[in-house]
Amino acid sequence: MRAARYGVVVMLALICLGPVLIMALTSLKVQTDIFAMPPVFFFAPTLDNYRAVLLQDRFGTYLGNSVFVGVVSTVLTLTIGTMAAYAIVRFRFVGRSVVSSTTLLLRSVPLAVLAVPVFVVWQDAGLLNSLWGLVLLYTAVNLPFTIWVLYGFIAQIPYELEEAAQIDGCGSLRILTTVVLPLIRPGLAAAAIFTFRIAWNEFILALVLTNRATRTLPVAASLYITDVGIEWGRLMALGVLIALPPLLITLIAARHIVAGLTAGAVKG
Amino acid sequence: MARVGAFKSMVNRSAPYMLAGPAVLVIGFGCLYPTLLALRLGMEQWSLGTPWSSATYVGLSAFGLALTDPVVLHSFGVTLAFAAVVVGCEMLLGTALALLLEQPMRGMAVFRTIFIAPMMVAPIVVGMMWRYLFDTQYGFANYLIGLVGIGPQTWLGDPVLAFAAIVLSDVWQWTPFVLIMVLAGLQNIDQSALEAARIDGATPLQAILRVKLPMLASVLVVTALMRLIDAFRVLEVIYALTFGGPGNATEVLPVLIYKTAFVSQKLGTASAISVLLLLVVSALSVAALAISNPMRDGRR
Numbered sequence: 001m002r003a004a005r006y007g008v009v010v011m012l013a014l015i016c017l018g019p020v021l022i023m024a025l026t027s028l029k030v031q032t033d034i035f036a037m038p039p040v041f042f043f044a045p046t047l048d049n050y051r052a053v054l055l056q057d058r059f060g061t062y063l064g065n066s067v068f069v070g071v072v073s074t075v076l077t078l079t080i081g082t083m084a085a086y087a088i089v090r091f092r093f094v095g096r097s098v099v100s101s102t103t104l105l106l107r108s109v110p111l112a113v114l115a116v117p118v119f120v121v122w123q124d125a126g127l128l129n130s131l132w133g134l135v136l137l138y139t140a141v142n143l144p145f146t147i148w149v150l151y152g153f154i155a156q157i158p159y160e161l162e163e164a165a166q167i168d169g170c171g172s173l174r175i176l177t178t179v180v181l182p183l184i185r186p187g188l189a190a191a192a193i194f195t196f197r198i199a200w201n202e203f204i205l206a207l208v209l210t211n212r213a214t215r216t217l218p219v220a221a222s223l224y225i226t227d228v229g230i231e232w233g234r235l236m237a238l239g240v241l242i243a244l245p246p247l248l249i250t251l252i253a254a255r256h257i258v259a260g261l262t263a264g265a266v267k268g
Numbered sequence: 269m270a271r272v273g274a275f276k277s278m279v280n281r282s283a284p285y286m287l288a289g290p291a292v293l294v295i296g297f298g299c300l301y302p303t304l305l306a307l308r309l310g311m312e313q314w315s316l317g318t319p320w321s322s323a324t325y326v327g328l329s330a331f332g333l334a335l336t337d338p339v340v341l342h343s344f345g346v347t348l349a350f351a352a353v354v355v356g357c358e359m360l361l362g363t364a365l366a367l368l369l370e371q372p373m374r375g376m377a378v379f380r381t382i383f384i385a386p387m388m389v390a391p392i393v394v395g396m397m398w399r400y401l402f403d404t405q406y407g408f409a410n411y412l413i414g415l416v417g418i419g420p421q422t423w424l425g426d427p428v429l430a431f432a433a434i435v436l437s438d439v440w441q442w443t444p445f446v447l448i449m450v451l452a453g454l455q456n457i458d459q460s461a462l463e464a465a466r467i468d469g470a471t472p473l474q475a476i477l478r479v480k481l482p483m484l485a486s487v488l489v490v491t492a493l494m495r496l497i498d499a500f501r502v503l504e505v506i507y508a509l510t511f512g513g514p515g516n517a518t519e520v521l522p523v524l525i526y527k528t529a530f531v532s533q534k535l536g537t538a539s540a541i542s543v544l545l546l547l548v549v550s551a552l553s554v555a556a557l558a559i560s561n562p563m564r565d566g567r568r
Contacts, residue, residue: 008368013382016444020389022408023397037406038414084291088563091284099288100563106299108553110501112522113542116529117302117309140298143291151563172283201390203504204526218392225396225508232400239393246388254381257388261445262452263562 020243027236034232049237058212059220066216068131070200073138077195078188080139081146086176088147089154090162100151107144111205114141119208129211137205142195149194149263153187154180190260193253197246217242303546310334310540316533323536334540342516343524344544350431350520351499354438359492361439362446363484367476369447370454383444395508398437399424402509427517430510434518437505442498446491453487454480486559493556500549521545 026034028045053059087093088100118137119128127133157180165175181188203218210219221242224235250257311330314323326333334340369376386394401408402423410420423429457480465479481488503522506512512519512527519527521541529538 002373005368005371005373008365009373009376009379012365013379015440016382016386019394019397019401019440020385022401023393026400035406038411039406039408080290080294083287087284087287091287093284093288096284099292101557102300103295104557104561104563105550105553106295106303108497108501108549109299109303110503110522110542110545110549112501112503112525113306113546113549114299114302115526116535116539116542117305118298119529120309120535121297121302121305136294136298140294143295144299147291148562172287176287197388201392203390203392204507208530218390221396222392222508230399235396236400239396242393243389246390247385250381250384250388254377254384257384258380258448258452261448 020247023236023243024240026232027240029233031233049233050241052234053237053241058215061213062215062217062220065131065210065214066200066218069134069138069206069216070196073135073142073199074192074196076135076139077142077146078192081143081191082150082181082184082188083176084143085147085150085154086180089151090159100147103144103147107148109141111141111202115205115208118205122209128209129214131214133209134206134214134216137209138195138199138202142198145194146191149191149260150184150187152263153184157183186256186259187263189253189256190263193249193257194260196249200245201242306539306542306546309536310543312536312539313534314536316530316535326536330536330540331543334537334544339516340524340541340544343519343521343541346431346516346518347500347520347545350434350438350502350518351496353435354442354499355492355495357435357439358443358446358495359488362443362491363450363488365443365447366450366454367480370451380448383447386441387445389441391502391504392508394437394441395505398433398440398505399509402433424510425514427514430514430518434502434506434509437509438499438502441505442495446495449487449491450484453484457483490556490560493552493559497549497552497556500545500552 022039025041027049028047029040029043030046030048033040033043084099084103088096114137122128122133122137125133127136161183162175162179165179170178201218202216203222206216207219207222210216217238221235221238224231224238311325311327312323313326313330389397404410404420404422404425407423409423414420421429423433461479461483462475465475470478501522502520503526506518506520506523507526510518512523516524522545525538525541525545528534528541
């Protein structure tokens with residue numbers, strides 16, 4: 001029975017990693033090996049595809065754009081989201097229930113629904129083709145989930161801790177930074193990972209809202225698919241480069257990802 | 269002194285507004301306003317690249333037109349079929365695997381990390397990866413079925429096989445989500461109920477059917493609803509894998525909305541279709557929140 005369970009787990013792991021490994025192997029193959037049938041598993045690896053992708057004239061710009069958008073929207077979302085979640089947990093104020101229920105509902109708005117109106121609004125506001133426009137969008141769509149996750153973590157902090165700080169003369173902001181923040185680190189980690197994942201991976205709105213100068217890596221990757229054909233080696237190399245940061249995060253913070261996935265649905 | 273006190277209490281009273289203000293502004297401008305604008309834009313007819321002032325108002329009839337358009341109805345059907353099949357497969361597989369892997373086992377942490385990996389890969393990359401795997405001439409899918417004696421298939425050129433391809437890619441990426449949710453739910457089950465069942469002589473299968481699954485009910489329903497919502501939102505994987513083809517065999521609503529807006533350049537029509545999608549997703553979302561609202565007052 002135990003051996004059977006291990007067998008199932010190993011097979012599952014192979015299925016999960018298989019496609020990603022094939023992508024990685026393909027990125028290391030020369031053209032003739034890529035087109036070999038049956039597929040070759042032992043071949044002389046080459047970095048030519050990576051060289052071609054990295055030396056492409058604008059790769060540095062695209063990478064910079066992706067990093068900027070990913071990091072800035074994560075920092076902004078976490079800052080603004082923590083403040084809002086704290087207000088919703090600890091204060092009774094006018095509009096509180098409207099804010100919290102709207103937040104929960106907006107979490108599920110499909111990005112396809114947002115594409116046209118955001119395009120129109122961003123055009124009017126002069127945010128089209130600007131990295132800040134993308135940052136604003138990703139912050140807005142990630143805030144609902146962030147507030148949702150952090151609400152649960154903040155609600156678990158004993159109020160007495162904050163009261164003690166209040167008696168010591170701390171204001172709301174001091175309490176938030178010195179008492180609350182250190183206690184909700186796992187929640188912040190989960191929210192940060194999910195926000196960064198969306199901002200780094202998102203494609204369709206980045207495609208609509210950017211131009212040659214402000215393109216992010218997923219948009220650059222989509223340009224390898226043309227009517228004429230697909231440069232599989234280079235596309236897979238770029239795919240590996242895009243997938244690498246989120247996978248590295250998974251490796252070091254799987255625990256926090258599980259916390260984020262189950263937040264709100266499974267009472268912990 | 270009194271003044272300082274008054275100032276302090278004013279600061280305290282305004283504190284929640286200052287704290288929640290930025291989030292309200294950003295969500296309002298970047299998410300809520302565009303969503304509501306989609307409703308309004310659906311009543312207009314205008315093309316990409318022409319000024320907004322050139323749009324003609326067609327009113328609510330736009331929604332009627334969209335709802336009777338065979339292209340939209342077909343797409344709605346594809347979306348429903350896709351959502352039903354992927355969520356059904358993922359729930360069954362994920363729950364079965366969770367029940368199988370429930371007992372603590374050595375090395376599970378490593379495997380759990382591996383199971384999360386597919387969810388973290390960019391959807392556009394997932395689509396490209398599977399497009400390569402399903403290639404007719406040198407794809408891995410044809411190699412695998414060749415091993416069991418089935419001839420090469422034109423996966424992405426056949427309506428049924430292309431649908432199977434988008435289903436497979438989604439099941440690959442999201443079954444682990446169900447697995448992780450159900451595993452977490454199983455950890456919260458009251459052990460005494462299971463103990464009682466064992467003492468009463470329940471077989472392992474009876475324990476699963478009569479004790480575990482009923483106790484997991486709310487987790488299972490919420491997980492299924494979360495997956496359904498996401499299944500209705502899938503766009504990028506299909507964009508890269510089939511772009512809705514062949515023909516419009518895999519053209520789910522989000523793909524149709526994108527194509528209508530940015531390929532056919534009919535922004536008004538695209539918005540009208542968006543409203544249909546928005547209604548479905550919002551209904552599912554309300555249902556999920558009714559069962560499990562993480563911000564309900566008085567939660568511990």
